[in-house]
Amino acid sequence: MEYLLKLLLCLICVVTNARTMSINGSALMRYDPCGLGVLYFDKVTDRLWLGVMNFDLYSNLANVEAEMSFGHEVSVFSDKNLAVFNNNSNKNRYKFIANISNVKKITFYVGLINNNNNDNSSNLPLVTEFQLNNITLCNSDIKTSMAVENLNVTENEVDDYHHLCGRKSLDHTELLSVRTEARAGDFPWHVAIFIMDFNTADEEYYCGGNIISRTAILTAGHCMRKGGKNIETNRIKIVAGVSDRDDLYQVGRQVQIAEEAILHPSYTDKLATADLAVIKVNRLEYTKYVQPICLWGPVYNKQKLFGIQAIVVGFGQTETNQPSKVLRSTYTVIQNDTTCLDFSANIYQELLNEFTFCAGYGPNSNINPRNGDSGGGLVLGVLQPDHRISLFLRGVLSKCGVSPRHTDCDPTFYVVYTDVSPYYGWVYHHSGLKFTVNIPS
Template identity: 30%
Template sequence: MEFKALLLFVITLCFNALTSPQESCGQRPLVAPPGLSRIVGGREAPEGAWPWQVSIQIQSMHHCGGTIVSSLSVLTATHCFHKFLGISTSHFRVVAGLRALSAPGDQTQIRSISKVKMHKDYNDVTSDNDVTLILLSSPFAFTDYIQPVCTPHDVTHEFILNFSQCFITGWGSTYYRGRRTNRLQEAEVELIDRRTCNLMTWYNGLITENMICAGLESGASDSCQGDSGGPLQCYSEDEDRFYLVGVTSFGYMCGVPRKPGVYARTSSSSFLKFPERFGRKIRKKARETLTKDFSFFFFYST
């Protein structure tokens, strides 16, 4: 009986929070559309440049990145939580509107975590389906500094969007085994087709249909430690908005030629279709969606 009540609560929560219209996503109120110049390597992101980027923290220390997809939900990587199943949610928090980790400002909002939903087909050996949905205990209030990103409906929609530029962001290291950066970094990358990324001299067949590679063949622009769970976001000139194309998953060291960053692909993963699909079918198939597509992992609460 208690489980049914909790399930109904989550259904109501998702219905109210996960159905925000696409018209209100992927916008950057404080920053103009990206220009034509290429960013090689990383640089500090301007204030408010990536309003959907969050820092997932353990006891106030940056742990992983994440992406706001609605006022009550954040997408991140499963490997960020897979080894912490027995840890109380009270040790975690999600911080939005943050540029410098050491200097939260008036625009910063902090939320605790209510539930963590991992993809039921996550493979910790191959990193397949490395995506997780976090439900927050209370909603973010959207401002110029805090906004949700858009997500593609499917592979066809992703293709039609005809992205002009893609970026990775995070507070991760700027070199292998280096210290995390204090200020949010951004770098422009190129999407790399799966066939190329699976070549013997690249990842030799390790890239599944649920993954996408992004970076530069030279390795000059790449994600690194501490960027896990953060967004690979691409800009659609036709729609003048950003879409979440991938969730930072893994890579070979950092910035190595022909070893680009690997991301959980939002257009092919059933998990990342969940927020929108759940909103459309809430009245008919909410219970089936919750139980069929994903496993609920209830962390111990204190």
């Protein structure tokens, strides 16, 4: 009987363009000292954090000796794979020793000791210095260098302008909350796309998009279509630098009217393959609220993505089926194609191929993008030679499933992304980008 019900459900499911975010559960807070790839802390309670040292990114390490200084006194509790020593009676500096030949991720707990400080840093396991095998990866000087001005790697404004992609200023790099409403600057590459009606002077929020250069936004191809027709370019309005898309006075807000909208030549309304468009604008100013995302490619193999956690953001419908004017974010997991096909071959058979992939936590999570999130990006963190993480755009949200339970995107279904990597050359050609190494010179 259960099989028949599921079969019946799938037979009457349809696919729609995933046009905000359905989120269940409490917010998740992560602290990344200096934006490092090897060390982060997840909040457990107000006074307890789970520390993680992830050495998957360092394949040549076998033995680890790390030293960590905190901005205030803490208590550290280790697991069986990690020896912890306290060399300071004030309990603000610890040494960690571990053999990681058989395990690449070690965890420990940090308890915050009550103190008289009233600043927000007293609620964090604030790391003031971190050394790994006698190499300093984080300290006050490194944090000072993470000002937004240092993302510009040219001394003067020149025609050949160089800027670091996938990086944020310090106050938005170290502390990030997901599964909740975002602050302006937390996801500075994400924009809101509006469609203007010149007859009524109204504006309709339509899709999300991703800043990939000072003059180009990458979004879904279907976001440039309405009623089976291309939308007139001068009706497309881009709002960048905001967490509240309707706040006309939010600090950091920038508005651009599209100068050109370029659909990928292989785009079709029905499929997720090549569901991409580049919107050309006059010129965005890079600030702490507006920053470009790195573009993944040109080498790609989506099988290496399966099981990886990624971040998605959007302004679309919430779990209450109401539109959200505030940007929301969540983690998602990239799934093997067979997972989505087993859930509903009727929906995903036609959508999944070497140029697309599906993501989501599954039918019991109710955590997913929804209507209004189309064109938004699926973003992955990649370790760079300076030991910090840069954020890369790997997918653009294309399709979702609609069941009889919902009139719009059903948050219990997996969603399908267009993989941007196969189209790397096409995107670069239309965005004015030039390839450079993504670290400061």
